[in-house]
Amino acid sequence: MANPGNVARGLKGTLSNPNNSEEAKERAAERLQQMEQSGEADSAEAHAGQVERGHKAAISNPKNSEEAKQHSKKVLEDM
Template sequence: MANPGNVARGLKGTLSNANNSEEAKERAAERLQQMEESGEIDSPEAHAGQVERGHKAAISNPKNSDEAKQHSKKVLEDM
């Protein structure tokens, strides 16, 4: 079975390709939405949550440099 991430990338490519028909773009958009809703791939909201958790972890990790911690703090403030 195909890797869901690869399928999603192909569907996104279909959406951005000016040479594809509107019908193909509609089908790709519908399939991409189905994959997000079913949990096969992460939705943009889920991705944002993962990014936030990663930056919070980076701030509390004693092995990270002060520069890296400051960067993570800035990203969190901007979110």
Template sequence: MSNPGNVARGLKAAISNPNNSEEAKERAQDRLRDIEESGNLDSREAHEDSVAIGHKATLSNPNTSEEAKERSAQILEEMGRS
């Protein structure tokens, strides 16, 4: 089964794509609304996004130790977000 978060991101991309017809955009909007209303978008994905953002910030922070940067890079790789 598809991850609802990934499906939602794809639908949002379809809605904003200028090459898609208005009909396709409307269908994507309807489907996105259905997913949002069903509650299938859970907070776990939002949490994982926040964790990844924090680790990416660690990598770019010049005041962070190399050890901390290596650990953040490892975590991002394990999350599939390197």
């Protein structure tokens, strides 16, 4: 599934592109409004989820140093 933040940015790009048709802009505006109403376009929340997953992966990666794993554990505790 596509990252909602990326989808929202693409829709915003469609709205601002003078080469897009009015029909395309209307569809993009409707979809963006739907995403905003459902909370799907909340890119800050999506980013926080990505950060959390990255730190969890860092902890379980055997190639990471103990120092890096401790840092990731600290970040997750603070979240």
